[in-house]
Amino acid sequence: MQFLLFNFLNPAFGMLLQAGGNGRFAIAWEKAQHPDLSKFLIIGALLFIIGVAGVLTRRNIIVIFMSIELILNAANLNFIAMSRYLQDTGNVNAVAGQIFAVFVIVVAAAEAAIGLGIVIALYRNKETIWVDEIDILKW
Amino acid sequence: MHRYIWLVPLLPLAGAAINGLLGRKLRFSEKLIGGIAVGSIAVAFLITVAAVYSYAFSSNAMWPQTYVTSQDGAFNFTWIPGGAVRLTQGSQEPLALKLREEAAAKRAARSQEQRQQPIPGGSEETRGSVLDVEWSYQLDALSSIFMLIVTGVGLCIFVFATGYMRGDAGFYRFFAYMGLFMFSMLVLVMGSNFLMMFVGWEGVGLCSYLLIGYYFDRQEAANASRKAFITNRVGDFGFALAIFGVVATFGTTQYTDVFGQAATFQLEPLGHWGLLSWMALGLFIGACGKSAQLPLHVWLPDAMAGPTPVSALIHAATMVTAGLYMVTRTNVIFQHSQTMMMVVALVGAATALFAATIGITQNDIKKVLAYSTVSQLGFMFMACGVGAFVIGIFHVMTHAFFKALMFLGAGSVIHGMHHEQDMRRMGNLRKYMPYTYLTFLAGWLAICGIIPFSGFWSKDEILWNAASTRYIPVGWIVWIVGTIAATCTAFYMTRLVAMTFWGKEKFLNGHDHTVEHEVHNHDHETPEHHTHIPHESPPSMWVPLAVLAVLATVGGFVGISTAFTGGKHIGGRMNIVNFMDPIIWNPTTRHFGHEEILDSAGRPVEGTREARAEVVTAETEATEVASPYGEEGFNLAHVAESKLHSETATEWLFILISLLVAGIGIGLGFFFYVKDTRLPDIWAARLRPLYQASYNKYWVDEFFGWAVTRRVMDAARGVFAFDSKVIDGGVNGSAWLTRLSSRITGGIDQYFVDGVVNAIAAFIVRLMSPLFRAAQTGFAQNYALVMVLGLVAAVALFFGADIARAVKSVFAFGL
Numbered sequence: 001m002q003f004l005l006f007n008f009l010n011p012a013f014g015m016l017l018q019a020g021g022n023g024r025f026a027i028a029w030e031k032a033q034h035p036d037l038s039k040f041l042i043i044g045a046l047l048f049i050i051g052v053a054g055v056l057t058r059r060n061i062i063v064i065f066m067s068i069e070l071i072l073n074a075a076n077l078n079f080i081a082m083s084r085y086l087q088d089t090g091n092v093n094a095v096a097g098q099i100f101a102v103f104v105i106v107v108a109a110a111e112a113a114i115g116l117g118i119v120i121a122l123y124r125n126k127e128t129i130w131v132d133e134i135d136i137l138k139w
Numbered sequence: 140m141h142r143y144i145w146l147v148p149l150l151p152l153a154g155a156a157i158n159g160l161l162g163r164k165l166r167f168s169e170k171l172i173g174g175i176a177v178g179s180i181a182v183a184f185l186i187t188v189a190a191v192y193s194y195a196f197s198s199n200a201m202w203p204q205t206y207v208t209s210q211d212g213a214f215n216f217t218w219i220p221g222g223a224v225r226l227t228q229g230s231q232e233p234l235a236l237k238l239r240e241e242a243a244a245k246r247a248a249r250s251q252e253q254r255q256q257p258i259p260g261g262s263e264e265t266r267g268s269v270l271d272v273e274w275s276y277q278l279d280a281l282s283s284i285f286m287l288i289v290t291g292v293g294l295c296i297f298v299f300a301t302g303y304m305r306g307d308a309g310f311y312r313f314f315a316y317m318g319l320f321m322f323s324m325l326v327l328v329m330g331s332n333f334l335m336m337f338v339g340w341e342g343v344g345l346c347s348y349l350l351i352g353y354y355f356d357r358q359e360a361a362n363a364s365r366k367a368f369i370t371n372r373v374g375d376f377g378f379a380l381a382i383f384g385v386v387a388t389f390g391t392t393q394y395t396d397v398f399g400q401a402a403t404f405q406l407e408p409l410g411h412w413g414l415l416s417w418m419a420l421g422l423f424i425g426a427c428g429k430s431a432q433l434p435l436h437v438w439l440p441d442a443m444a445g446p447t448p449v450s451a452l453i454h455a456a457t458m459v460t461a462g463l464y465m466v467t468r469t470n471v472i473f474q475h476s477q478t479m480m481m482v483v484a485l486v487g488a489a490t491a492l493f494a495a496t497i498g499i500t501q502n503d504i505k506k507v508l509a510y511s512t513v514s515q516l517g518f519m520f521m522a523c524g525v526g527a528f529v530i531g532i533f534h535v536m537t538h539a540f541f542k543a544l545m546f547l548g549a550g551s552v553i554h555g556m557h558h559e560q561d562m563r564r565m566g567n568l569r570k571y572m573p574y575t576y577l578t579f580l581a582g583w584l585a586i587c588g589i590i591p592f593s594g595f596w597s598k599d600e601i602l603w604n605a606a607s608t609r610y611i612p613v614g615w616i617v618w619i620v621g622t623i624a625a626t627c628t629a630f631y632m633t634r635l636v637a638m639t640f641w642g643k644e645k646f647l648n649g650h651d652h653t654v655e656h657e658v659h660n661h662d663h664e665t666p667e668h669h670t671h672i673p674h675e676s677p678p679s680m681w682v683p684l685a686v687l688a689v690l691a692t693v694g695g696f697v698g699i700s701t702a703f704t705g706g707k708h709i710g711g712r713m714n715i716v717n718f719m720d721p722i723i724w725n726p727t728t729r730h731f732g733h734e735e736i737l738d739s740a741g742r743p744v745e746g747t748r749e750a751r752a753e754v755v756t757a758e759t760e761a762t763e764v765a766s767p768y769g770e771e772g773f774n775l776a777h778v779a780e781s782k783l784h785s786e787t788a789t790e791w792l793f794i795l796i797s798l799l800v801a802g803i804g805i806g807l808g809f810f811f812y813v814k815d816t817r818l819p820d821i822w823a824a825r826l827r828p829l830y831q832a833s834y835n836k837y838w839v840d841e842f843f844g845w846a847v848t849r850r851v852m853d854a855a856r857g858v859f860a861f862d863s864k865v866i867d868g869g870v871n872g873s874a875w876l877t878r879l880s881s882r883i884t885g886g887i888d889q890y891f892v893d894g895v896v897n898a899i900a901a902f903i904v905r906l907m908s909p910l911f912r913a914a915q916t917g918f919a920q921n922y923a924l925v926m927v928l929g930l931v932a933a934v935a936l937f938f939g940a941d942i943a944r945a946v947k948s949v950f951a952f953g954l
Contacts, residue, residue: 056924064920131920138917 034088040081047074061119061129065112072108076101140189141206144276145214147183147190147286148325154179155318162311169310173301176314180297180321184290191283195712202280202712203721203732205395207331209275219272219334272392277331280719284532285328285464288539292456293321295683299547300448302679303554313353313446320346324457328464332392333382336465340378340429343458344371350453351445363441370438374428378465381421388414398471398724398731406726408768409477409612416476422469423483430462430516433490437840439513443505447550450505455512455542460535463519467528471724474526474610477768481611484524488605488620491517493837495627499634500823500834503560504549507635511586512542514624521617522601526610529719533698534597536715540694541585541594544687548579551680552639555673556646562638566645571673574681576640578688583636585691587629588801593695598625599797600700606793607776610768615775622800629804637812646673702790726767 047070054067083097123129126136154175162172195202209215297317304313323346327339344367352364382392389397407413426432431439442454453459466473466483473479494513501507515538522531553560555572569576585594602621608614675681698715701708708716721732780789811818823830832838935942 052927056920056927132918134919135917137919137922138915 035084037081037085040077044074044077044081047071047077059130059132061122061131064131065115065119069108069112072104076104079104140186140193141191141201141278142208142211142213143186144190144278144286144329145208147186147290148276148322148329150179150183150186151318151321151325155315155322158311158318159315162315167311169301169305172311172314176318177294177297177301179318180290180294183321183325184294187286187290190278191287194278194283195280195718205722206278207275207393207395208277209273209331215273215275217271218274219270270386270390270392272332272334274335275331276329277394278329279722281464281467281532281722282328284536284715284719285460286325288460288536289321289324289328289457292539292543292687293452295687296448296452296456296543296547299451299550299680299683300446302677303448303550304446309353313350316346316349316353317449317452320350320453320458324461327461331394333385333394333397334392336468337378337382340425340461340465341375343453343461344368344375344429347371347442347453347458350449351442353445353449357444359441360444363438363444367438367442370435371428374425374435377421377424377428379421379425381418381425384414384418384421388418394468398469401471401475402724402729402731404475406768407476407478409481411476412478413476415472416479419469419473419476419479420482422465422472423479423486426462426466426520427486428462429465430459430520431490431513432462432486432517432520433493434839434843436490436494436513437843440506440509440836443503443509447505447546447553450509451543451546451550454509455546456539459512459516460519460539463516463523463531463535466520466523467532467722470523470528470722473523474724474726477611480524480526481613482524483520484605484608484611484617485613487517487520487522487524488617488624489517490514491521491624492620492627493517495624495631496833497836498631499627500830502562504552504562504565504635504639505546505560507562507631508542508546508549511545511628511632512538514628515542515586517624518598518601518621521605521621524611525605525608525614525617527601527604527608528723529716530597530600530604530698532719533715534601536697537585537593537597537691537695540687541582541592541691544578544684544691545582545586547680547684547687548575548582551575551676551684552673554676554680557673559646562635564646565639566642567640568673569640570644572675574675575684578681578684579636579640581688581691583632585695586632587805588625588797589805590798591692591695593691593693595798595801596695596698596700599794600698602797603700603776603790603793606779607774607789609774612773615773618775622797625797626800626804629801630808633805633808634812637808641813642816700790700794702787702794706787 051067051070051072051074054070055064058064058067079097079101083094083101086092086094086097119129122134126134128134157175158167158172161167167175194200194206297314300313300317304310307313320343323339323342325339327336327343330336330339348364348368351367352360354360355364385397386392389400391397401415404415405413407416428435439454439459443450445454473483491514494510494517498507498510498514501510515534519531519534519538522528522534551572552565552568552575555568555575556565559565581592585592588595588598602618602625605614605621606618608617611617697710697713699709708714710717712718724731776789776793779792780786783789783792811822835841
């Protein structure tokens with residue numbers, strides 16, 4: 001319903017803005033409506049790299065979890081950006097990316113729950129959360 | 140009525156089938172079983188009588204001609220159809236041509252498809268024929284007499300058996316076997332070819348086996364039946380070889396064809412072993428087996444383990460005369476070979492004396508009669524060997540009467556004595572068993588050869604023919620041996636009668652069971668049975684005895700000696716010599732029978748058959764002085780005749796001699812066993828070696844046991860040893876070799892191949908393991924790093940070019 005209302009109102013907003021400013025606002029609006037995909041991808045890539053670096057370098061397992069969240073959110077950002085881009089440019093109604101992002105959030109929540117459970121169990125046994133002291137995966 | 144002779148063997152078979160197949164299942168009563176068995180034999184006997192009458196004595200008799208049921212379609216089917224036979228033997232060229240024509244004619248008569256296949260005999264090189272063996276019955280003088288004996292004497296014995304076997308658990312089985320035996324015997328004597336004779340021959344052998352072993356739960360009966368069967372196989376082997384010879388030589392098995400061809404062959408004098416001599420030898424070996432001649436006689440005395448009616452029917456009256464039937468049937472073949480005639484005569488004489496001397500010392504009443512049978516069969520072969528085939532058959536007939544009578548009398552005694560067979564425990568039975576005694580007396584006088592009982596006529600004729608034979612040079616030896624045997628016969632028969640029917644009642648001394656006696660289920664209810672007082676047998680048993688006694692008394696008159704009748708065989712066809720004349724081949728004239736009355740064209744004159752019977756006179760016999768084979772050597776009768784100048788007087792001389800020796804035998808027996816009963820023991824002690832030899836039957840059984848049974852067992856043991864050592868050893872050795880080789884290859888596999896594999900694997904593992912162990916740190920971040928590196932590598936691999944281009948363009952733009 002919201003979606004239909006927005007579409008219906010869209011030309012009216014356009015006419016209003018055209019009439020109101022000297023065209024600058026309209027350009028800004030236009031840009032806001034059609035953002036540049038590459039900036040989102042760059043941000044996503046940066047987030048991903050920060051996440052990976054965090055996972056690989058930090059010793060605290062909680063921080064590693066947070067870094068994993070960064071990686072997941074970088075992926076989500078890419079999904080959303082792509083979905084929006086495809087909605088904007090193509091005729092396709094590409095909501096698959098947005099739905100996928102929701103899935104990723106759900107899975108991330110579940111993962112965080114289980115992961116933190118493991119961390120607690122680990123702490124109870126090993127009394128540490130420093131990953132360089134935990135090498136029992138070797139066995 | 141002669142068209143219906145095919146019913147004669149069929150009726151006993153049907154009776155046997157009903158009794159044997161249904162008797163047990165439907166629980167037939169003994170009356171019904173006996174009725175079926177006796178009824179079937181009685182009807183067969185009536186048909187036989189009617190057929191013989193219509194064949195030989197009615198107004199439209201077809202007498203001298205052989206009647207075969209296939210000739211007018213009365214009964215015939217092709218039993219073994221058309222095989223081509225190549226004749227590898229034989230000489231006469233005209234005969235070969237005739238056979239070739241016959242083969243061609245038979246081929247032309249066949250169907251189109253069959254004609255495509257060539258018959259080997261059609262070529263020029265070898266003679267050939269088509270062997271079609273038919274199943275048809277033959278009626279002629281010889282088979283008439285045998286049919287009458289088999290069905291007539293058989294009927295008496297069947298009636299006797301219904302009384303004797305009463306209460307036996309296997310009543311139905313007994314009569315089924317007996318009926319089957321009658322069928323086989325009738326096929327034997329009525330068949331029109333050698334193969335049918337062979338079927339009957341084996342059939343009676345089988346039935347003999349079954350009936351000797353009737354009490355199969357007794358060891359000696361089972362052994363005796365096996366012994367009889369195996370001994371007969373030896374004879375059958377010779378018989379089968381002779382049949383092969385007949386087929387190979389003549390290309391047919393039909394009597395009329397075979398004998399017609401054989402009559403054209405050359406005579407083979409003494410010492411010449413031609414084709415027919417060998418054939419006759421094979422036939423005689425068969426006859427020796429079936430008729431218990433030396434050295435194959437061993438089975439007959441043991442055959443007494445069977446029930447007494449069986450001994451009477453099979454081992455005295457009918458089956459054992461099958462050899463005589465066969466020799467007489469094939470008299471053409473035998474008369475071609477002087478050697479074989481002499482062999483037959485000598486074997487017969489030897490057997491007669493041999494068995495008679497054994498009979499003197501035996502104590503079992505049935506054993507005495509059994510050896511007597513062997514001895515009498517020897518007399519019959521003696522007759523055949525000296526050329527008097529008719530007299531041999533005449534003795535078969537009279538012997539069937541008196542020996543069946545005596546065996547049944549012995550059966551009656553055994554029955555009355557509660558299965559006691561040892562004569563030493565009998566005595567004075569005439570008081571208890573008058574009918575049996577009176578009938579037995581007739582048999583005794585007949586076998587001793589007292590005029591005018593039947594045995595006198597036949598035995599005297601045999602001895603006379605032996606003395607006066609022109610066929611073989613050793614007739615005088617045969618006569619002397621036969622005369623001694625006749626003396627012995629009279630002696631041991633008098634002994635038997637004296638020990639059984641006269642003297643003291645030795646059974647009152649108590650009864651112990653050490654002596655083997657015939658056991659069968661018999662109701663021991665009457666009080667007499669417990670005190671062992673003998674009793675007379677029921678009418679079903681003594682009536683057949685009476686009938687046979689009458690026959691044994693008067694049966695000999697059909698062959699009355701020419702000395703009594705002025706040198707002629709009187710009585711026309713009622714005289715057995717005239718009746719059987721057409722089937723006996725005459726080597727001098729090379730015709731069947733004696734003088735033919737021929738017209739100018741050389742054909743027999745029609746209507747002279749009646750006259751022909753009278754032509755066979757002693758004069759015609761006397762005119763043929765010379766032996767058909769050439770030299771005849773020393774001849775007793777001719778020497779005596781040259782002294783007496785009269786043939787009738789010579790014959791009378793020999794009759795008186797034979798009566799005299801019979802009297803001596805009887806007198807000695809009377810003296811030994813009635814007058815002074817201590818004498819037998821005294822003389823047994825004095826002639827101890829002879830007595831022992833006779834009592835132990837000349838150790839023939841022991842000799843065979845040593846020479847045959849032991850050798851066969853040794854051979855079997857040797858073969859067994861070979862099997863267990865060599866063959867099993869080979870098998871086990873190969874198994875051992877397999878195990879050895881498997882152990883070797885196993886060792887190679889285990890130590891060499893596995894070692895190499897293990898060494899290589901261990902080397903690789905040792906080499907590589909530090910590397911992989913180092914890689915596995917256990918730190919999750921290391922693994923993650925590797926993953927990232929892998930990701931970077933993958934991205935670099937797949938998108939490296941794109942990335943490089945993009946970077947380049949950025950820098951290019953920036954610069």
